[in-house]
Amino acid sequence: TVGVWTFSVEKQPNSSSYIVSNNIKVTPTMTPKQKLPNDQLVFGKTFTDHLVYADWDEETGWKSPEIIPYGPFSIDPAASVFHYGLECFEGMKAYSDSNGQIRLFRPDMNIKRFRRSGQRLGMAVPDEEVLMNAIQELVKVDRSWIPEGSGYSLYIRPTMISTHPTISLAPSKQVRFFTIMSPVGPYYKTGFKAVSLYADHEHVRAWPGGAGGYKIGSNYAPAIQVSEDAATKNKEFSSVLWLFGNDFQVTEAGTMNVFFFWILPSGEKELITPSLEDGTILPGVTRDSILALCREWGEFKVTEAKFTINDVIDAVKENRLIEAFGSGTAAIVSPIKSIHFKGTDYPVPLDTADPEGQAGD
Structure with a gap:
């Protein structure tokens, strides 16, 4: 059998920075974006107010994930992600049901596959529980971005990249995990048609x-x-x-x-x-x-x-x-x-x- 994961959403504090139950620091955006109506959503073009990220390096290991306002990263031009394609990603979706609960469809499988992809590239990967908690908390923070309507959802894009600044072909000594999200409708230009x-x-x-x-x-x-x-x-x-x-x-x-x-x-x-x-x-x-x-x-x-x-x-x-x-x-x-x-x-x-x-x- 197959199923979905559900979790309820508690109201978050209105402070500028706070810690949620699993020690993820959240810095809310001060400039919320305007949301588009469903008929204007183009797949992968609109992004929510926040992202979650965590860094790893060979000496100190993984740092705790943080949720911050969505925005550009500053990365060394020598980072091996740019030169040798050391990156992997996932695709998941969140839905809001009639009872106000958030539903994720088999996220455990996505997370296992995500970790396998990172390991195939020789990158350090976070534990499954860390990944699941980070993604769930990000969805909770930006839950208002989940669109209503049949076929519409919040697309979740976990990603890992090598930020190791070297043009030597070698295992990565620095890694960044991050997740961004996008409200989406149909993937193809034909809409929901064949x-x-x-x-x-x-x-x-x-x-x-x-x-x-x-x-x-x-x-x-x-x-x-x-x-x-x-x-x-x-x-x-x-x-x-x-x-x-x-x-x-x-x-x-x-x-x-x-x-x-x-x-x-x-x-x-x-x-x-x-x-x-x-x-x-x-x-x-x-x-x-x-x-x-x-x-x-x-x-x-x-x-x-x-x-x-x-x-x-x-x-x-x-x-x-x-x-x-x-x-x-x-x-x-x-x-x-x-x-x-x-x-x-x-x-x-x-x-x-x-x-x-x-x-x-």
Whole structure:
């Protein structure tokens, strides 16, 4: 089963600086920002009034987290984050329910993945409890930024960077953890509607034995131009469907894990998603939740395995593909309406009762 974490919010003191129950110092902003209405929110462009941060160095270890007004950092130009990409990040969301409680969806999984990513880069990482407390307290301080409305939430971006001032390729001796937050609506420009994918057969996102299964910036930066190139071919393409190998194995799509629901040649229904076994795919929290729920239902076969774009095309041609969708914290659950591969568009069925394909319905 899957679930959410909830916590209540107590009124904070009105002093200029105070300590909360878990010893996190809070310095409230003196210049609160104006909040935008939901219809003006663009994903990742608006940020809340505060951030939380903590520094580590080899000699003294981790300092206590502090919540301060949102603003720029001062970092040495030689910091290895700038030169070798020593950084990792996470994506989480906070919601406010009808009872006024704040809900975080499986944050323990995000925090475990966050720590694994940092360890993969050889960086010091805070304990899980420290990370959880810091993020929860930041959400409490800026809880008024959680937008109301279906599909809207407060996006939480924990990040760790190497602030070690050296251009030598070496393990980081100084690290900064920080978290910023942004009220968000739909991730894609299409809003909450179904998306079209460009299956790229020329570029590779990740490979076995690499770091594709970790949430680090070096997995995302090289993908930006490929996505832009796809969009210039057709503005309908919301994202790139990444393929791997001579047989064009399906991996993931942009920032999403992908699922295909089809009928096997035997007549059995199957929900399939690429497996994680070779380390090329990010182990998504939403992905894990979908798999757990569908297995709990027991209504059809649920499979994690390798399959190719040609398997998908065959299912389309033989009218065996029932639907396809992507999943992720940012993208939620996004129906896929078409896949373009080598000059041909392959339509993906949508719910006939909802031809616009509303995400997450």
